[in-house]
Amino acid sequence: MQRKLATNCSISFWPPTRKKISNDIQIKKIIFFANNTINRVKIDLAPLKAAKLPVFFIVGGPGSGKGTQCDQIVKKYGLTHLSSGDLLRAEVQAKTKIGTECKAIMDKGGLVPLEVVLDLVKIAMLEAVKKGSKGFLIDGYPREVKQGDQFEAEIQPAALVIYFEASNETLVKRLLERGKSSGRSDDNIDTIKLRLDTFFNSTRPVVDHYSKKNKLVKLSAERSVDAIFADVCVQLDKHVKK
Numbered sequence: 001m002q003r004k005l006a007t008n009c010s011i012s013f014w015p016p017t018r019k020k021i022s023n024d025i026q027i028k029k030i031i032f033f034a035n036n037t038i039n040r041v042k043i044d045l046a047p048l049k050a051a052k053l054p055v056f057f058i059v060g061g062p063g064s065g066k067g068t069q070c071d072q073i074v075k076k077y078g079l080t081h082l083s084s085g086d087l088l089r090a091e092v093q094a095k096t097k098i099g100t101e102c103k104a105i106m107d108k109g110g111l112v113p114l115e116v117v118l119d120l121v122k123i124a125m126l127e128a129v130k131k132g133s134k135g136f137l138i139d140g141y142p143r144e145v146k147q148g149d150q151f152e153a154e155i156q157p158a159a160l161v162i163y164f165e166a167s168n169e170t171l172v173k174r175l176l177e178r179g180k181s182s183g184r185s186d187d188n189i190d191t192i193k194l195r196l197d198t199f200f201n202s203t204r205p206v207v208d209h210y211s212k213k214n215k216l217v218k219l220s221a222e223r224s225v226d227a228i229f230a231d232v233c234v235q236l237d238k239h240v241k242k
């Protein structure tokens, strides 16, 4: 059986065996939920590993300005910006099976199974490598310690984790303001509260995890976009060739 995915590629996902996917033949996808189990097909990561490109995890509460800073970074450094939330929203919008399952979780402020996000990220990274990527900003990822560990085990270690810190009050204010025009079904006060709970319970431990590994840079996100970006540049200059 084949289903269409949001990422411009076909997917074989039945029978639920661990098949090897070759990126060259445009058969790429991977994952699906069935009876609460997730079946994955092996993705050939050889081109991604061979490229040896730097990976930066961008972490922060909902509305902390991750996407805003990534836009600035892309302009200056030409890195590939992959928002894990955007990848999921593309599935939701395309009404794929994965998207339908994920929407229910996202509207409750929860986290989708880590394998789902990881495989979407892998596919997007492989596509970017083909286009000559210089490195990756993985925005909104990892959302829990396990996500990061699995990414680093299956793909490669992150060069740096940038954490944008802001108070709950600031986050709520920004998200409600963004909600006036974003069209995001999760930018409403009830879901925002649930997203904040998920952030503090599941994602905040990510910060301590990478701090212990000396890979974390914590930046106050309660400043102007330009002031924050200046600090971001100081960090990225240590890792990215211009």
Ligand SMILES: Nc1ncnc2c1ncn2[C@@H]1O[C@H](COP(=O)(O)OP(=O)(O)OP(=O)(O)O)[C@@H](O)[C@H]1O
Pocket: 060, 061, 062, 063, 064, 065, 066, 067, 068, 069, 085, 140, 174, 175, 177, 178, 221, 222, 223, 224, 225, 228
């Ligand atoms: N430094 C800042 N000062 C004031 N407002 C900001 C700042 N950075 C971003 N914003 C605004 O706050 C809102 C949230 O920013 P953004 O979408 O970049 O956050 P995010 O962390 O990517 O959110 P999410 O995790 O929900 O996708 C946007 O409306 C954006 O314009």
Ligand SMILES: Nc1ccn([C@H]2C[C@H](O)[C@@H](COP(=O)(O)O)O2)c(=O)n1
Pocket: 062, 083, 084, 085, 086, 088, 106, 109, 110, 111, 112, 113, 117, 139, 140, 141, 142, 143, 147, 186, 195
């Ligand atoms: N690694 C991820 C990233 C995102 N999600 C879900 C949960 C969020 O509510 C939603 C939107 O993400 P955002 O745009 O705020 O980064 O996507 C997830 O479960 N796991």
